[in-house]
Amino acid sequence: MSTPYKRLDKNQAAVLLVDHQTGLLSLVRDFDPDKFKNNVLALADLATYFQLPTILTTSFENGPNGPLVPELKAQFPDAPYIARPGQINAWDNEDFVTAVKATGRKQLIVAGVVTEVCVAFPALSAIAEGFEVFVVTDASGTFSEVTRQAAWDRMTAAGAQLMTWFGVACELHRDWRNDVEGLAALFSNHIPDYRNLINSYTTLTGGK
Amino acid sequence: MSTPYKRLDKNQAAVLLVDHQTGLLSLVRDFDPDKFKNNVLALADLATYFQLPTILTTSFENGPNGPLVPELKAQFPDAPYIARPGQINAWDNEDFVTAVKATGRKQLIVAGVVTEVCVAFPALSAIAEGFEVFVVTDASGTFSEVTRQAAWDRMTAAGAQLMTWFGVACELHRDWRNDVEGLAALFSNHIPDYRNLINSYTTLTGGK
Amino acid sequence: MSTPYKRLDKNQAAVLLVDHQTGLLSLVRDFDPDKFKNNVLALADLATYFQLPTILTTSFENGPNGPLVPELKAQFPDAPYIARPGQINAWDNEDFVTAVKATGRKQLIVAGVVTEVCVAFPALSAIAEGFEVFVVTDASGTFSEVTRQAAWDRMTAAGAQLMTWFGVACELHRDWRNDVEGLAALFSNHIPDYRNLINSYTTLTGGK
Amino acid sequence: MSTPYKRLDKNQAAVLLVDHQTGLLSLVRDFDPDKFKNNVLALADLATYFQLPTILTTSFENGPNGPLVPELKAQFPDAPYIARPGQINAWDNEDFVTAVKATGRKQLIVAGVVTEVCVAFPALSAIAEGFEVFVVTDASGTFSEVTRQAAWDRMTAAGAQLMTWFGVACELHRDWRNDVEGLAALFSNHIPDYRNLINSYTTLTGGK
Amino acid sequence: MSTPYKRLDKNQAAVLLVDHQTGLLSLVRDFDPDKFKNNVLALADLATYFQLPTILTTSFENGPNGPLVPELKAQFPDAPYIARPGQINAWDNEDFVTAVKATGRKQLIVAGVVTEVCVAFPALSAIAEGFEVFVVTDASGTFSEVTRQAAWDRMTAAGAQLMTWFGVACELHRDWRNDVEGLAALFSNHIPDYRNLINSYTTLTGGK
Amino acid sequence: MSTPYKRLDKNQAAVLLVDHQTGLLSLVRDFDPDKFKNNVLALADLATYFQLPTILTTSFENGPNGPLVPELKAQFPDAPYIARPGQINAWDNEDFVTAVKATGRKQLIVAGVVTEVCVAFPALSAIAEGFEVFVVTDASGTFSEVTRQAAWDRMTAAGAQLMTWFGVACELHRDWRNDVEGLAALFSNHIPDYRNLINSYTTLTGGK
């Protein structure tokens, strides 16, 4: 078994959101914009829901790369926010690594733009330092599907685990009995098909 | 010129939303669910923004087809709402046609689920009675791309004009000087790439 | 309006099933086999459900083209069955045209294999003789999507109307109040998503 | 050789069907519904044909997720049926694991909805406990192809073997001389192209 | 009926092969090379089989466009061969038009590289002069699918009929009783699936 | 013949470049960015090569839409340049229409961003006033392929002719003898496959 089952644990995990900036987002072409926006906000909502330590970082936010997406800034007002002065690999930034280590977490849930650089570089560096890395593939975007596949290939070979925001949420929650309403709201807000199921159900059963 | 330019006019147009029901939406597979939901809500928002008379109708909403999507019901609380007792073609329902004619409008902007039935049937009937019909292709969904193409082909041959919600909004607005803020908000809320442009711009110019 | 709305009427329509033979089906590559089989059987079921006169024909069924699909033979044991001795265009076969005319119907619902030949040729011939022709696009298959598009283009230009089996069923039925149970069974048997809706609904309401 | 050839053996294998529920199926978009339904029923038929111990489980079947697909319930009336009270990973449910272990089998053939959660979680857990896991990829569905690819990647890295129902059937059967008629019927019922071959052959050779 | 059924007649039709040159073929990207080569040779074989007058033409064959594909040159050693000194639209070349008119045929079957230029220009010119034009879409290639679609659109609007080599062969042949062996050989040589049918059939029936 | 052959004539044609602005280009997703940039610059180069009157226009260029692409501004320093104060349809701007009419040309070659608005609106308006309109499909971009198809459908129905920059260049040039070197350079600069042909040829013949 080359990469044994590493299971996400809400007491062990932190979320790293890397370079979701308004300019860089115009480079993302491996996901439809509506879907990608939804995926990123869903990841943000799950980080909030599970109260995971979350770290924000940007690259050159005063230049053409543009500012961090305002919704993320608004959702995590107290999160460590590292505007990197130049390092491309966030892991090369001391403040960023310090913030990661300060969480005391060993499982890193990473997403960003673009996948093969802003996600892959810190992911590979973190693995090399012994962290368990979970890439949120659908909240990470890049130039093309070919680029994405090459980036996945490199990260997988190094031991990263590829997931999606929905899989991350399910693995963290473990058991619906921990809380039905909150998780159902998370899913309903970000999965139209699921919302339809709930609306049909609610109407028929007369309940909320 | 087989179908001369018929230009949408906000004083001549009404919006028909046909069978966007929670159950029927599970049949839609020619659009990604995130994108489709966004398109339907964008159409609803533009109907509100341009104060177009809007008519809602459903088919068998107490059965498996499910209730009207709640967001639409909430957005148009005073719109004529025709729960058809059985007619598949909304135009076969007298109340529906009466409501349409009561608007006094000659241009009908139509969207619905599924395209080849709930959209095409009333569209073809309305054309046959002399209305100008504008199909909002991206707020209308169906089983597959093949089905959509066949439906477009039939409607085009009969003289319907195929548009998207964005094109409809632009053609109705005519001139940005009529109102910049409102239209920009409509676009920003439903086009992530456009929102990114505005966010980058606003940050740089220090403006709103 | 180049092709005005011609509306299917169950008292005016007949179904022509052309060359759905076990050998020829191996040529069909514009639909997945599971889906195509389902579409053809759905069309057969709707012909039975609406009691439409149905005509079967084959080309060279004792050679490599193979016999008619057994399910069709079994479903229409009393339908006119014309094994053409050589004519490629079924409309060139006198017995076939005689059978069509004997139905007294003016609306022809046509499907077959392959689209650009076995469907297009009789469709074009029938239009030239004044029939209204409705092509069931998803129960007609051919070598590739390019071939299908070219065939659609030629038939549309001549005035054929492109539909799918679901659209045909809905246009023929007109009003659910004519019969709920039968049509729901037809849809449930051939649309898995619809069956799921009904099963969810039935479970919740405890009814049939 | 990182994952050596583990060969399915009908005396060593059990089948786990996880969360094929009428509501959850509306989330599946990486397979066409006709094809997916066929694949799931084919897997059920092969489990019956090879008399493999089969275990059914569902998640929240009284809520929006909906009941188990009725065909599966009907086909395995005596199979262990675990309606999980809340555990997302079926392997977290003691009754489920007990049922699996009670089969005495070491090879687990797993399929379910959705792939990255309901299939991947128990698959990874079972591998961690020393089971050999065979994922039936075409009887497992999820939100998108991207999600599927990420899920496959994670399961492969952990040592799961990816198969399809047809490959599973062939590997279990080993030799046509064990039984021609039964296996041919299984294939003919679920592979239209194969049925066409058999029908052509039977006609030419004068009967089955 | 905007474009009524014009039926190919082997006594009325001629074939125009425009600019299938070894250099220009490297520009063709809307068909896979194996498939495209097969389609062009199939069209050549049907022209020979039906003894249709055939005209070859090239553009700048001593420059980078390269010589005519040798197989075509070899197959039609006695056909009029017009190496155009510069005209892009073959119909602007007097010798070419003279050769076309010398055939006495009113139906022109046209194929070439690239579709929107070498096919569309002479097709549109010929229609303007009263010829019936049949475009062999799958023996005509160009830069991309978008380019092809635009070219089809322009030609269809002008009244050209879109076909494929197989449809052309079937429409010309009319009745298998005119000759089974020759047409079956044509199909068998260019349709692998058809060849497989014949080989299976021949083996079972012990025939040739 | 619904849309007879209207042939581009370099003495009758003008080019309209509508809203190719740096911000709006981030909305274009129906073409790969590398390809789209190349197509737009190729159109600009052909306008220069054939000395066609060219008109530039922009919408809100000081806001988020961004400035005109600098390469276009540089290439046409003396062209009429209409920065529209608010009109969405360029044809609603009096200065624009005046500039168009001042060219004295009756054939308008139109490209822009986005297709269904910035191209379709002025195209439809110009047709309504009797101009012949040629849409350069591959130098016009929009949100998605679905949007593009709907826009093409509407423009085609009104009599616009769909072309690509390569087809436009070929139809304008008529005969290579008018100038080989210039046209070959145009193609070589914008068609890598063509450049390869020329480089291979030149090397072998020792020429330029």
Place this chain on the structure above:
Amino acid sequence: MSTPYKRLDKNQAAVLLVDHQTGLLSLVRDFDPDKFKNNVLALADLATYFQLPTILTTSFENGPNGPLVPELKAQFPDAPYIARPGQINAWDNEDFVTAVKATGRKQLIVAGVVTEVCVAFPALSAIAEGFEVFVVTDASGTFSEVTRQAAWDRMTAAGAQLMTWFGVACELHRDWRNDVEGLAALFSNHIPDYRNLINSYTTLTGGK
């Protein structure tokens, strides 16, 4: 390095062609038929060209699976030909394994229909016995791309190397100086783009 470079050697390699039968070929849908036929014949030609020991085997060739493709039978008249009486995995057939071992070769180049069964099973078995296995992916076909991907995943995990016929030919040949004419003919016969290069070149240089 999990799978180190194993390099094909023409003195160490044998070719196994498994179940390329006329009936089974109708199941292949992950390659276009024209392309697939070409790939299989190219593999056969390279086996002949490099004088590799080649072994043919079929499954149930007197039933619906049909006879071996006649071209293969004709090309290898003296090759071991094992018509398996029932074993699905060719490696379960003693005669087949004996024939493989009789070649004395340790490198096995395998292709067949369908990929996940007729190729994967003997490939996995051979690896387990210490052979080096090279799968010719483009001369192996199956039901769908999903099936192919799952089969590739399983074979790769076990250490098989995925290649194509062209890569195999190049790796075996090592150096063009061993023979230019023969290899160029092989490529020219099976790669239309390559043949075009050669034809352009030959014409310009006046050579053969």
Place this chain on the structure above:
Amino acid sequence: MSTPYKRLDKNQAAVLLVDHQTGLLSLVRDFDPDKFKNNVLALADLATYFQLPTILTTSFENGPNGPLVPELKAQFPDAPYIARPGQINAWDNEDFVTAVKATGRKQLIVAGVVTEVCVAFPALSAIAEGFEVFVVTDASGTFSEVTRQAAWDRMTAAGAQLMTWFGVACELHRDWRNDVEGLAALFSNHIPDYRNLINSYTTLTGGK
């Protein structure tokens, strides 16, 4: 961790450009030509920008394969240039290996045409000799996506790291503070979306 993070270092890396020849480029069909040309030139520009030792090699450049793309020859006038007399695997050419070793670099950035041969063979050979190999996937082209996937699979299994030119540039640069202007120019010249960002930004901030 099967393939630990090997990080590109501009003092350790060399670039190998293998067989980007004008004839061979016509075989590349897994990338659009505009995009592929841009990718190759971007890789050349980054090699120049980072002053990486670069080695050029060709195969049979006087035959149909054609000369090296002139832009590459021009950009690296002093680079070792090995016109191989026959070796297909560049690593079999002593001069090539000598040139590689003369760079003293242990990290090899490889791109070429076609991927499964001209890239994969030397990549695998270099890995076997202890080099770290980074494949520039988007500057390497081949016959089809299937071929590319198989080639990636083989190279990944042997330990090659798959990247793109953009990822290579970012990993080499490490920190924008090393130089903003040069890297921004590199990106702006080869990423239209990035150039748009810069143009919008520059206009707003009044800078150049």
